[in-house]
């Protein structure tokens with residue numbers, strides 16, 4: 295007689311594929327790892343050469359240039375840290391942290407074991423764009439959309455019994471057996487089954503035969519903070535949950551817990567897979583976390599739209615909060631807080647002609663002003679390029695710099711770059727190494 299564990303792990307006899315008709319190694323991590331796919335070029339059909347942007351695709355020259363090759367190279371650097379045996383679920387929620395979910399997903403798809411989003415809608419967007427990689431829905435409010443999730447072959451992370459039942463019923467109705475991952479709360483108090491309730495949730499899989507528990511997961515509250523003990527305690531709890539699952543007969547699960555910071559700082563948090571987001575975009579969650587040579591994948595730039603020579607004492611922008619301390623040359627830029635450049639920056643800079651120039655006066659909704667008095671006029675005239683995030687010659691402004699000036703996190707700056715800023719994807723490097 296097959297053991298309980300064997301019964302639980304048995305693959306479905308048949309799976310009706312409603313939308314994604316092509317058989318694709320199942321939805322299991324094991325299946326994925328054993329059958330790497332190499333897609334065509336990662337960015338097919340999505341590119342506009344950056345040099346053409348200001349004249350052809352955008353009237354206003356404020357653009358976010360996305361280097362998809364940098365995202366791919368960051369993934370390789372990250373993989374070198376975590377080792378070859380750990381799967382990577384590339385987190386592309388929130389429009390890939392503002393970098394453009396579809397092009398980033400296409401760039402990562404050949405190199406990651408899976409992708410992860412937060413919303414069902416985000417998963418549907420990727421499927422509609424033809425992304426075929428497994429997609430985890432991490433923080434979903436599923437409402438009544440279990441059928442969409444199943445039909446589009448998204449992999450649900452479930453955190454309560456009600457959703458588990460609804461997925462069980464929906465999968466059974468469609469004649470499918472689907473993978474689900476169960477999230478446990480190990481200290482974040484946000485989403486997740488409590489450690490105490492886990493046995494009852496595990497027991498439900500006995501009756502919900504259309505569901506296959508594929509893994510447990512959790513999310514850490516403080517992996518980027520100096521005090522490692524909080525994460526160590528969460529890891530102890532998660533290990534206890536894994537033990538509980540083993541005890542209940544789930545012996546072959548693929549567990550995952552780590553975001554960028556945890557994957558880098560806590561080797562024991564790597565389990566079967568890790569879920570990096572920020573590191574792929576070349577930023578770090580805090581100064582306590584580091585991976586050598588990460589490349590910022592986003593550059594935010596614009597061009598000067600007006601230049602004024604003003605006498606000493608002239609107030610600049612709303613409220614006259616800044617007054618020229620000397621005769622000054624002020625350049626106005628067509629970018630403001632409606633584009634996601636934070637209004638509350640203090641002592642912020644931009645780059646003009648390879649030099650740092652201070653942002654002066656209040657950031658407006660659509661514009662901001664910089665003091666270009668010290669820049670040669672040839673470099674700071676009408677139409678000159680200004681870099682708000684990125685490199686210009688020897689100078690660089692990182693997203694962390696802007697976050698620091700605004701008293702917030704790089705996550706918020708990246709996600710906050712608004713829809714009206716065109717994202718221009720630069721060619722991804724041709725992908726030569728398939729994922730392990």
Ligand SMILES: Cc1ncc(COP(=O)(O)O)c(C=O)c1O
Nearest residue numbers: 385432513553554569570571572
């Ligand atoms: C559940 C979950 N996993 C992974 C990530 C990725 O985190 P990071 O961008 O810090 O790597 C996030 C992001 O907030 C998340 O919410």
